[in-house]
Amino acid sequence: MTNKEARLEEVRQFLPQWLEESRKEAASGEVASYIPELSKASHTALGIHLLDIQGDSASAGDCGMSFTLQSISKVFTLILALIDNGEDAVFERVGMEPTGDNFNSMLKLELVRPGIPFNPLINAGAITISSMIKGATPEEKSARILDFFRRLSGGSPLKVNEAVYRSEFETGNLNRSIAYFLVENGVLNGSVEEVLSIYFRHCSIEATCRDLARMALILAGDGTDPLSGENLIPRRYVQIAKTFMITCGMYNASGEFAIKAGLPAKSGVSGGILTFVPGALGIGVVGPALNAKGNSSAGVHLIERLSQRMDWSLF
Known part of the structure; x- marks a missing residue:
């Protein structure tokens, strides 16, 4: 062996x-x-x-x-965003380096130009990645994420834990601050609340x-x-x-x-x-x-x- x-x-x-x-x-x-x-x-x-x-x-x-998957989900939304957009498009908006900071820190978004998230696994990067999933509406994007996760799990009937989702959505003010900062930096497009609904939902998938x-x-x-x-x-x-x-x-x-x-x-x-x-x-x-x-x-x-x-x- x-x-x-x-x-x-x-x-x-x-x-x-x-x-x-x-x-x-x-x-x-x-x-x-x-x-x-x-x-x-x-x-x-x-x-x-x-x-x-x-x-x-x-x-x-x-x-x-x-x-709930929480940040584990970020690995697979990154993969889905790569499938949807390709490597070059994803890494125009998200970096490839560790931060040395807490996962929910905003520090380097302001200190290090050009103000893109350092990597897709910190909150700023994962929120940006969530905005890049293909779909006409937040609901369609979330449904595509859930379907992708179910396929990877061998057909397990995964679902969103709605209580955790509501808890995250109602208390996620730091993530809102990060998202608005990303909008200001020109990294995040569209409605902050809609993007965050996608992000909180995939973090709240139960497994x-x-x-x-x-x-x-x-x-x-x-x-x-x-x-x-x-x-x-x-x-x-x-x-x-x-x-x-x-x-x-x-x-x-x-x-x-x-x-x-x-x-x-x-x-x-x-x-x-x-x-x-x-x-x-x-x-x-x-x-x-x-x-x-x-x-x-x-x-x-x-x-x-x-x-x-x-x-x-x-x-």
Whole structure:
């Protein structure tokens, strides 16, 4: 066996023990409360689902609980915007670099010319990307996003959590400030409220660890579904997404995660983490208690431990 093989049988044997050991890390975290609806999540929950390219799986913990994708959705709206507009058009309006700032910071929009978002995975970039999805109306754009996500999840009946969506829309004043600043900079076109409705809706799509693992499996297969053979994403756009996930996907802890786990990943403030071993398997994790960088305390610990034990790092 090479170090890139999933070895799910070995994982399955030890996963429950490793998960319970990682669950202890939740005590050091806090559930997100700036979106009020997210504060209702269980502080101690932790679940994981792994799915390999043969269709074999392993799971443990609270893997059946539902949660909203939040920033994990940004990976796939970026891919859809690339499909809709092409690489050149997307990167005229969004940059390719990490920021070193919080994901919801406006700082560099003013300080660094030409005032475009540094990358598609911070809020400013993801709001801009949301405005680039094709469709005649916000409703049509949101429907296209949801349909795309369902296809990537193997036909799972994903839906928007309307309570979380309303909570985000009613309290999202910082995102409104970012959006209006983007309008002022000539980056964002159209109605701010309409663009934000698209953005908040895709962040509020509800999923399980199994859904995340299935979506991650498409990225692990370079855009081709290993279970059906269908090509769903051009390989070039998966390359772009993987690069952003390594450099920006875990907020300001992306470098540390790359060193300790060595896998492309994207987290969300609901506690979800999507990651994968290229060519081998997709992984979905949820653990709502977040560390100071906004990532799942227990989830990060579990993924890092798995990667180190199984020698999955890309580096």
